[in-house]
Amino acid sequence: MNATQPLVAVSTDVFECYDYQRHTAPQQYLEAAIGAAGVFPVLIPSFGDQLRLDQLFSAVDGVLITGSSSNVHPALYGGSASEVNGPYDTARDATTLPLIRMAIDQGVPLLAICRGLQEMNVALGGTLATEIQEQPGKRDHRAPQSDSSDERFAVRQTVVLNSGGCLFGMLGASKIDVNSLHRQAVERLASQLEVEAIADDGTVEAVSVRNSKCFAVGVQWHPEYWVKSDEPSARIFRAFGDAVRDHAARRTARRGVG
Template sequence: MNASPASPAAPVPGPRPVVGISCYTDDAAWGVWEQRAALLPQGYVDGVTRAGGAAVLLPPQPETDSAARIVAGLDALVLAGGPDIDPARYGASPHPRTGPPHPERDAWELALARAALDRDVPVLGVCRGLQLLNVACGGTLRQHLPEGSHQRVPARFVRRTVRVRPGTRLAGVLGAGAEVSCYHHQAVDRLGAGLLPTAWADDGTVEAAEADASLGHRHVLGVQWHPETDLTDLRLFASLVTAARKETAV
């Protein structure tokens, strides 16, 4: 199978829809300061803005009740990559290689995801974001893949070709397949309600999932790879912005 060539995907024309992006809280240093900060790799913001959206960061917050009100003011949502989800969220005990829990972020992003699904706000999940979508829909995760298969060395992405399911939203964006940048040691196990697997690695690992078209969602798509690391190919961000603009026009 030949991977589809990358496309710069020119920005979607028209007013910029507001795209919320979930992000980290972590210790950071800048200038003379070293403080707790809300953080996000710049590639996410650049991906959204270059595709024609206006990016707004959504750091974890203790009151998850506000997530629905925030999502109501968005035109689309990106669930960004990050640490492992607490296995208790999907009824499992932690694997020895599962990272420490981040309860505030898990609760916040699950609330964002469920609010977006309830309101039919377009969603793109990236790496952890795909896994979070799956958990939000009642699915489970494989907590540790074979060593070196999808995460070979720290902070280095694995380039691999994924096979895309024909007739899906993802196929409409990427074609039959694509070369992508992976960095993950966990993956989707049992799919959540209403989700379909739409891309696989050569070892059978699910690399993407989307909402079943019969459910009528405008755009619910999660990928296990990191499109924000290769902004020569904006197709996934452009697809989200296009769906967001349709949402804005309704």
């Protein structure tokens, strides 16, 4: 555990439970943020433009966008909503997309996972393909039906890393095995993004921000789940944590000069 735990903003999902609207994040992401990245996760409620994100960025040194069982609403990228493609979480969309854009614009370290990668692409002008398991030539990237989380999140798919990308340098491998499970994926890649990894069917599995000021990576798989036992997963979170601490140190130095 690092002695310093800079604050990291974490996205939340909105759903109804026991007659309350709740804003939540899965525990695995929070545990990985604390244990592997060495940061202090702070949950950001999904209230869209009611939030002054400029005030948030005066306090946090990183942004973590979690995965979710919901999908980005197709209206945000010119698509059509359907019952099959749901559920949707428009309150989350209204919060995460500007949060992502501001993190990139301000050079704040960003790690986006699963739905988070898709939000990154949409936030920067890209589009998504829905229900990709129904498309010719595409494999079924969905989780298997099981009551066991370990079985649903099992590492079962190989991705090829871009040899010139930041993930290749971070992980020191040309291929890694991952636990990718999703129903929608990048269709048209945002012009500001670079492909970092692809699946054997051509599906984009990781991206980074071109000419980014700092760490800005999205992965379609779930490094948070096996972060304690899978080295590539741990390296991703450690690299994110290092970037967050670097950003915090630079901010402290600027305040000292001022």
